[in-house]
Amino acid sequence: MVRARYTLDDIRSEALRLVDRDGLAALNMRSLATALGTGPMTLYNYVRDREGLEELVVDAVISAVDLPPPTSDWRRDTIQIATVTWRAVRAHPAAIPLVLTRRSTSAAGFAPAEALIAALRRSALGDRDLLAAFRAILGLIMGSAQAELAGPLTSPPATAKDTAARIGTLAGRNFPHIEALSHVSQKSSPEADFTRGLKMLVTGIAAA
Template sequence: MPRPAVLSREKIAEAALRVIDRDGLAALTMRSLGRELGVAAMSLYNHVADRAGLESLVAEAVVSNIELGDVAADAGVEVRRLMVELRGSLNAHPAAIPLILTRPTASEAALAPIEALLEALARAGFTGSDLLGAYRTLFAFLVGFAQADLAGPVSSGQPATLDEVAAGVLRLPEHAFPRLRACAVAAKTSTSDAEFDYGLTTVLRGLGITSDDFA
């Protein structure tokens, strides 16, 4: 008879992300997580108090692997680097994005990237309410773009692909929707990375954050 798996909060978070990535956020339950780990669901409560605790643990796992050691000397470059890193973390587990918004966590691992971003913004000259406003603006852009990358609501079982959306727009009458059709044509050769870079540069410039690296 095989020995039961040795549980830890890290293993639980990894298994929960596997369930979410494969089957969606709604599929994550203590029972499904127990099956994923090969343990009784009740044994999970030795490590997480309840469903809310599990969701906070997952939210922490999504953003806690960002590289923080090599800080760029240029504050603007560092802000951009951290935004790109955060986007990569969200894109790696898109179905978990709602947890980032609804399950804030006070764990040091989860908040370290946010502190690093705030520090970069402070180095760029933001203080007090301006620091808060700059952070919220960047965070809203980041999460909004990550959800837009899914081409539909994160809760949708079958979101439309970008190609399907573009094809639908191109079926509209040209005389009534010339700009939408032009964007649909441009989308055929565009990439999400290029659009994120354009949007991020625009937001940073709007905040007055500049750098020779993206002037």
Template sequence: MKARFTLAEIQQHALDIVDRDGLSALTMRSLAASLRTGPMTLYNYVDGRDALEELVVDAVSARVEVPEPTGDWTADTRAAATALWRAVRAHPAAIPLVLTRRTSSPASLVPAEALASALARGGLRDDDLMVAFRTVMSFVMGIAQAELAGPITREATRDSAAQRMGALAEDGLPTLAKLAPIGAALAGREFDRGLDMILAGIRLTAAQPHDHT
């Protein structure tokens, strides 16, 4: 019997629900309603909530515009990290899933492969390659979460949050007090600045001679 829905259709509807109504709104029932079918029909495609959430992660990964490699590994690393960051921040409500759920298909790992292979072309290997890969991935996910998760997406709320932190820190926490207004002013530019710092450290590590002992 021909399948009524494709997996891609189910992924798209699930992601649409999360984007529109938030992660808590995604249930087998709400997805079934979106697809105009019954909840039991969905169990022919997904086993339950966990599998449903993995599909959302896969849907976000599928939207990463993976760049073609060039002869510049640093530029390739930046391009891969930026593409992943843009895809994740386009779906802020899905960030908790992206952070905590494993992917369920090889295709969803293509963006990670692009990043890892770019770092490998820079001469990193073994432990250094793994640490560099995890550092860049953690930065991408962390900065996206910090920028976009929850009500911090609104400019006015971001400013008021900075003011609250400044007020709390002004009595005995001078460094944080100074950083509070800077953080608000940097909004939207942290990613490029932070990635610059990380890549500078990775370049230094890649340039060091390998220990062959």
């Protein structure tokens, strides 16, 4: 029996490296085959089409989440799981659109969601509140990543501080609350904003 030259993990990892380096537009059978040193037809033994390649990229991002071991403190666990998931997604900005629009299709890709639900369940929430809490935290993770991805208003891409300043300038006196908050934003960072918002959200969940 002939041993497979590649594993699915090999292909998944190389697909993510390709997206990190060259962007989503570069992801196709031919470019990935070239990066692996093989022909496009070889890849069809592992993945059916472009959609399958995109699913592999999502799996590569999500399965790399370094989950902390569970403790007796569900709030701490929830914050840590959400934070490491956000950092893993944020580490691959070119892949964020796929993470936002495609589901993970591997067992490893379900691990962060399973860990988050398990932590929230220890809060003794009812089933419907548990679902709402899970979706709220997942929405914060993905929404924060998406907002940062779409943030720059200038070319080349600006820093978060520059983006906040630009928003404040555009808002001006016509939108005083936005303009005022833009000054606060310039003194913060995406990680600080995410952490503060996450803690507020978990506090609200605990109050429920």
